[in-house]
Amino acid sequence: MRRPARRGHRRQRWPEKLRELDGTMTRQTGTRVPARIGRVLSAVEETAESTKLWWGAAVAMGTLGGRRGRRAAAAGMVGLTVAQLGSNGVGKQLADRPRPPAEWFPHDEVDDRPDSSSFPSGHTAAAVAFTAAVTPAWPAAGIACAVPAVMVAVERVQSGAHYLSDVVAGGAIGLCGAWLTRKAPHLLLRGSAATVRRLP
Numbered sequence: 001m002r003r004p005a006r007r008g009h010r011r012q013r014w015p016e017k018l019r020e021l022d023g024t025m026t027r028q029t030g031t032r033v034p035a036r037i038g039r040v041l042s043a044v045e046e047t048a049e050s051t052k053l054w055w056g057a058a059v060a061m062g063t064l065g066g067r068r069g070r071r072a073a074a075a076g077m078v079g080l081t082v083a084q085l086g087s088n089g090v091g092k093q094l095a096d097r098p099r100p101p102a103e104w105f106p107h108d109e110v111d112d113r114p115d116s117s118s119f120p121s122g123h124t125a126a127a128v129a130f131t132a133a134v135t136p137a138w139p140a141a142g143i144a145c146a147v148p149a150v151m152v153a154v155e156r157v158q159s160g161a162h163y164l165s166d167v168v169a170g171g172a173i174g175l176c177g178a179w180l181t182r183k184a185p186h187l188l189l190r191g192s193a194a195t196v197r198r199l200p
Helices: 002-032 035-064 066-094 122-137 139-158 164-198
Strands: none
Touching (some): 066 139, 122 139
8 A cells, every 4th residue: 555655756756856957957057167168158149149140140041052042041040930939929928937046157147137937948949940940951051050059058058047958948849840840831732732622
């Protein structure tokens, strides 16, 4: 009779253990990244504010990459928009998670944080969506975009703006945004064709 109770108790503790692990990894990222690297990460993140970095990349690809570049740029911006709708328009409205405690981070960047929900990371969602949507159309450009995308994701934790789980969730939303960007036209065409076939 006691064994099921102990198992239930262990199952109940799993969420607590995951929260503790999330907090521990977030604190370690904030304290173990060297200050010099942190400044580089902050500089890259500042260019990504309001998606400026990704708009700039899209303009460069569209201007220099010909037809392939324009296709990649369009896919990237559509994926980014979808991801932002999912993260900022839906995710942050449903979740009301406070930012990580300021005392975890031994630098001044922690004082410059938005008041919105910490979950999920909209910056990460946008960065991952743009990169993942660009890559199928222009793999080399996608690889180039992956470098600042990873730097943005790391900076969001290092600066104290997000928990690690917020960034992971943002990355997942970004991948979903890129997938929808690639698959939605085919699904719409397939649905339209099926509708036409059913017409008398």
